[in-house]
Amino acid sequence: MSTSIVKPELLAPAGNFEKLQAALIYGADAVYFGGENFSLRAFGDNFTRDEILSAVDFTHARGKKIYAAVNIYARNADFDALADYLKFLDAAGVDAIIVSDLGVIALARQLTDLKIHVSTQANVTNFHAAKTFHELGASRIVLARELTGEEIADIKANCEAELEIFVHGSMCISYSGRCWLSKFLTGRDANRGQCTHSCRWKYQLVEETRDGEFFPVAGDERGSYVMNSKDLCLLPNIAEVIRSGVTSLKIEGRMKSVNYVAGVVKVYRAAIDSFCDNPDKFTVRDEWLDELDKVAHRPYTTGFFAGDGKPTEIYSTSKPKRSANFLGIVRAFDASTMTATVEQRGKFTVGQRAEFLQPCGETFSQTITEMRDVDGEEIFDAPHAQQLVTLPVDKPVEVWSLMRSPT
Ligand code: SF4
Numbered sequence: 035m036s037t038s039i040v041k042p043e044l045l046a047p048a049g050n051f052e053k054l055q056a057a058l059i060y061g062a063d064a065v066y067f068g069g070e071n072f073s074l075r076a077f078g079d080n081f082t083r084d085e086i087l088s089a090v091d092f093t094h095a096r097g098k099k100i101y102a103a104v105n106i107y108a109r110n111a112d113f114d115a116l117a118d119y120l121k122f123l124d125a126a127g128v129d130a131i132i133v134s135d136l137g138v139i140a141l142a143r144q145l146t147d148l149k150i151h152v153s154t155q156a157n158v159t160n161f162h163a164a165k166t167f168h169e170l171g172a173s174r175i176v177l178a179r180e181l182t183g184e185e186i187a188d189i190k191a192n193c194e195a196e197l198e199i200f201v202h203g204s205m206c207i208s209y210s211g212r213c214w215l216s217k218f219l220t221g222r223d224a225n226r227g228q229c230t231h232s233c234r235w236k237y238q239l240v241e242e243t244r245d246g247e248f249f250p251v252a253g254d255e256r257g258s259y260v261m262n263s264k265d266l267c268l269l270p271n272i273a274e275v276i277r278s279g280v281t282s283l284k285i286e287g288r289m290k291s292v293n294y295v296a297g298v299v300k301v302y303r304a305a306i307d308s309f310c311d312n313p314d315k316f317t318v319r320d321e322w323l324d325e326l327d328k329v330a331h332r333p334y335t336t337g338f339f340a341g342d343g344k345p346t347e348i349y350s351t352s353k354p355k356r357s358a359n360f361l362g363i364v365r366a367f368d369a370s371t372m373t374a375t376v377e378q379r380g381k382f383t384v385g386q387r388a389e390f391l392q393p394c395g396e397t398f399s400q401t402i403t404e405m406r407d408v409d410g411e412e413i414f415d416a417p418h419a420q421q422l423v424t425l426p427v428d429k430p431v432e433v434w435s436l437m438r439s440p441t
Pocket of ligand 1: 213
């Protein structure tokens, strides 16, 4: 690695224990999760206290780090339970907490030795704010997503705290998620982890005396999605991102699938390693961009990074697209019979094409020529959710490989 380049941490979302495993097995250096309360994903598959203990063990056994999101804007009534939870996280051994609220930062400092990462929800957009949080005890600042690469580099040059930036995933139309839209329209507060993604809904105009008459507010028969942001993808800018000296590159998506987490982590792992091994010869490979196209996503944008002012909304639809369907996870491989045991996650049948995304090895494709159930009976398809089936594979396949089919 070049002496002037410091390899950044790749930080991945862990929406549940399986996604945490996938993120680490596919190459993340660290993961972040939310507990049952106080993180901003109230509808997520959040971790119980027992699961947090298991997650810390699993992560540390691999020499990697785990951070707990405690990033709600708290109310007075939250603080007794928060005190208890923070003490639990400290005793559990999480490597840091991700916090937005100054009161929660003060409480954590008073009661625990937990490292503090300031959440992107705190909207840090300048080095004065970053330095102030650092002086208040934060070791890391997760910068607001609304910054250009130049501004990020400037903050880095003027602040000693570690910096973390988002490189991939969904974006909010509001300032780094500080938004009242969902609360206003549905009563569910995005700042308490209950966002209903109201910005992605289809909006029309109604004149108040003409009940039921909807007037389009954009020149498109499908309506208007004026607040529906594209998804962030800084892979094309990854060299510049790493050169800026930020400590951690974060992937958004605690609500995304295990297929999404594995695919995106694998791409960024490869890109970071490739750049740091040989910065002068680095190029963004087509196969990485192809992989990012296979997971569910909206059209990609580099967001604010380039500072080019290009529009970042999608006016036609709010539905994500993907170019591959997730079929199952390889749970075992028998080299003597060249068969894989696959846990079903989507419909597949004998005769169809399937590809295997492997944690370390190359992705390969083949036709499913035969399938058997756990009793060894020949079957044509696997109709039951999470059913285990064995099938012959053309090549040795790694456990935790994901089986997918083109859409
Ligand atoms: S409604 Fe949209 S902009 Fe507001 S917090 Fe939710 S995702 Fe973000």
